[in-house]
Amino acid sequence: MTRSADARLGAYAALAAAGLVAALALRRSELAAVAAPFALLVALGLQAPVPRLRAWLDVDRERALEGDYVDAVVTVRTTAAVDRLEVGLALPEGVELAEGSNPVAIRLAEDEERELPLRLRCSRWSSVELGDVWLRARDRIGLVRFEGRLDRRRPLRIYPTPERLRRLVSPAHTQAATGSEVAPIRAEGLEFADTRPFVAGDRVRSINWRATARRGSLVVNERHPERNADVVVFLDSFAEARASGEGTLEEAVRTAATLASRFLERRDRVGLVAFGGILRWLEPGGGLVQQYRLVDALLETGVEFSYAWKDVNVIPARTLPPRAMVVAVTPLLDERAIAALVDLRGRGHDLVVLEISPEPYLEPSRDPTDRAALRLWRLQRAELRASFERLGVAVATLEDDTTVEEALEGVRAYRRHARLVRR
Amino acid sequence: MWLAVAASDDATAPVLALGLAGSAAAAGALFRPVALGPSLAASAAAYAVLLAIDEPPLDSRAAGVAAALLAVGELTGWSRELASATTDEPGGAWRRPMWIAAAVAGAAGLAWVLVAMVDIARVEGLAVEAVGALAALAVVLLLVRRSAA
Numbered sequence: 001m002t003r004s005a006d007a008r009l010g011a012y013a014a015l016a017a018a019g020l021v022a023a024l025a026l027r028r029s030e031l032a033a034v035a036a037p038f039a040l041l042v043a044l045g046l047q048a049p050v051p052r053l054r055a056w057l058d059v060d061r062e063r064a065l066e067g068d069y070v071d072a073v074v075t076v077r078t079t080a081a082v083d084r085l086e087v088g089l090a091l092p093e094g095v096e097l098a099e100g101s102n103p104v105a106i107r108l109a110e111d112e113e114r115e116l117p118l119r120l121r122c123s124r125w126s127s128v129e130l131g132d133v134w135l136r137a138r139d140r141i142g143l144v145r146f147e148g149r150l151d152r153r154r155p156l157r158i159y160p161t162p163e164r165l166r167r168l169v170s171p172a173h174t175q176a177a178t179g180s181e182v183a184p185i186r187a188e189g190l191e192f193a194d195t196r197p198f199v200a201g202d203r204v205r206s207i208n209w210r211a212t213a214r215r216g217s218l219v220v221n222e223r224h225p226e227r228n229a230d231v232v233v234f235l236d237s238f239a240e241a242r243a244s245g246e247g248t249l250e251e252a253v254r255t256a257a258t259l260a261s262r263f264l265e266r267r268d269r270v271g272l273v274a275f276g277g278i279l280r281w282l283e284p285g286g287g288l289v290q291q292y293r294l295v296d297a298l299l300e301t302g303v304e305f306s307y308a309w310k311d312v313n314v315i316p317a318r319t320l321p322p323r324a325m326v327v328a329v330t331p332l333l334d335e336r337a338i339a340a341l342v343d344l345r346g347r348g349h350d351l352v353v354l355e356i357s358p359e360p361y362l363e364p365s366r367d368p369t370d371r372a373a374l375r376l377w378r379l380q381r382a383e384l385r386a387s388f389e390r391l392g393v394a395v396a397t398l399e400d401d402t403t404v405e406e407a408l409e410g411v412r413a414y415r416r417h418a419r420l421v422r423r
Numbered sequence: 424m425w426l427a428v429a430a431s432d433d434a435t436a437p438v439l440a441l442g443l444a445g446s447a448a449a450a451g452a453l454f455r456p457v458a459l460g461p462s463l464a465a466s467a468a469a470y471a472v473l474l475a476i477d478e479p480p481l482d483s484r485a486a487g488v489a490a491a492l493l494a495v496g497e498l499t500g501w502s503r504e505l506a507s508a509t510t511d512e513p514g515g516a517w518r519r520p521m522w523i524a525a526a527v528a529g530a531a532g533l534a535w536v537l538v539a540m541v542d543i544a545r546v547e548g549l550a551v552e553a554v555g556a557l558a559a560l561a562v563v564l565l566l567v568r569r570s571a572a
Contacts, residue, residue: 006456008459008496010460014463015460015464029541030538031485033535033538034534101512104512105509106512106515107518140522
């Protein structure tokens with residue numbers, strides 16, 4: 001532990017020395033009497049022994065959802081009595097104190113162990129390390145302090161709370177494996193598609209007896225099979241709009257996590273491309289393990305500033321399988337991300353753009369020039385959205401009061417009326 | 424202020440000026456701890472000036488001055504502690520004021536004993552008073568112990 005002096009130590013020592021010197025110089029014993037208590041305090045204060053302290057941290061879990069409460073217990077133990085011990089647990093961004101005192105000052109007797117329970121609230125998704133414990137001890141006189149930091153860090157992953165979605169966007173193309181998406185092709189399945197005349201090799205159970213009786217010849221039912229799809233969540237992390245601790249990236253990650261978990265529940269294969277200053281990707285896969293992988297990758301995502309121009313060529317080919325639906329979650333602020341999305345559409349990918357609106361994070365201004373600039377900027381963004389729609393890409397905007405469900409309904413409505421052109 | 428009132432006409436102005444400077448520095452020490460040293464030094468200098476100008480034979484107010492200076496130093500430290508974000512555990516908040524009261528009383532007692540010892544060396548009245556007070560205290564303690572037995 002580091003030993004440091006309180007401001008009083010220097011003041012008392014200087015006063016004691018000056019008092020004794022003045023007593024000699026002025027031949028006034030009263031000044032020595034005034035200085036004596038301070039000299040005594042300094043002498044006693046410097047005798048403070050180094051405290052022998054141990055501290056550790058217990059956290060009840062390593063994974064939590066946004067809004068969850070985590071119970072942590074800081075335990076301190078001493079072999080020698082400490083008159084005042086301040087114990088503090090450094091709380092990383094995204095974790096708040098809900099119950100308990102932090103930092104707290106306690107008094108420890110000899111060989112005493114004390115548990116300090118804390119209830120922490122996970123306020124924002126993040127991957128943090130909890131356990132930076134700092135201690136500050138002093139004796140009764142308090143002229144000398146002993147400070148130390150103990151590294152008892154352990155990971156805490158705070159996952160974004162997925163929003164409840166009733167329906168998702170149906171991809172234009174499905175894959176060969178079984179899933180929950182009704183494929184447009186005709187094969188073995190549950191959903192009725194059409195009838196046709198019997199041909200050799202058709203299964204007897206597929207014969208439509210009523211139609212056969214009406215037509216006088218064998219007629220069989222055709223069905224749509226249930227297949228899965230490949231979905232790639234494209235998270236734009238080039239730029240973000242941010243105000244008062246919240247930004248578009250937080251919303252984008254929450255939306256991406258919601259979509260990923262819902263697509264995985266449908267037995268689709270889901271991949272991730274975090275396209276930004278640092279490129280992160282995860283090849284499409286399915287199942288619970290993939291869900292954890294995806295959310296862990298999302299938690300690592302941050303906005304890293306970069307001047308380097310990047311296009312879709314930097315994304316590994318296996319991450320973007322053919323016939324995969326790409327769901328882009330983006331604030332549409334960076335030219336590189338916009339160019340990459342246009343490029344993806346040009347390469348024939350079924351693309352959906354969920355725009356995280358940066359407008360709620362703008363500072364309002366009464367300056368006429370600023371207001372004119374805002375209007376121009378809004379027009380520019382509307383034109384950008386229109387240009388995507390001209391390419392056959394549905395763009396839905398997530399505002400402050402818009403849910404992902406509402407945004408997806410907009411996408412579904414667009415895709416119902418604007419059929420995708422196969423290239 | 425107390426010293427300025429007690430000082431002679433010649434000493435009032437410098438004692439008051441130093442006392443006010445000490446008070447201002449003490450207020451500054453609440454925000455910048457480094458101002459505590461000048462604050463105590465200015466206040467002690469006010470007393471030294473009073474002694475130098477008025478030249479009393481043996482001033483028993485030294486005990487009060489020592490106690491007041493220590494109270495200023497300790498209260499400044501305590502106020503800074505209270506201003507921090509640290510919360511005291513229940514029942515722990517009273518220990519600091521008790522310690523300050525005890526330290527101030529101890530400082531006054533020590534200074535008074537020292538002044539009394541000087542007086543003994545001079546064989547003046549204050550020493551006799553001290554011996555009388557100690558004797559009275561001893562008698563009271565003896566009576567209390569006997570009644571308890």
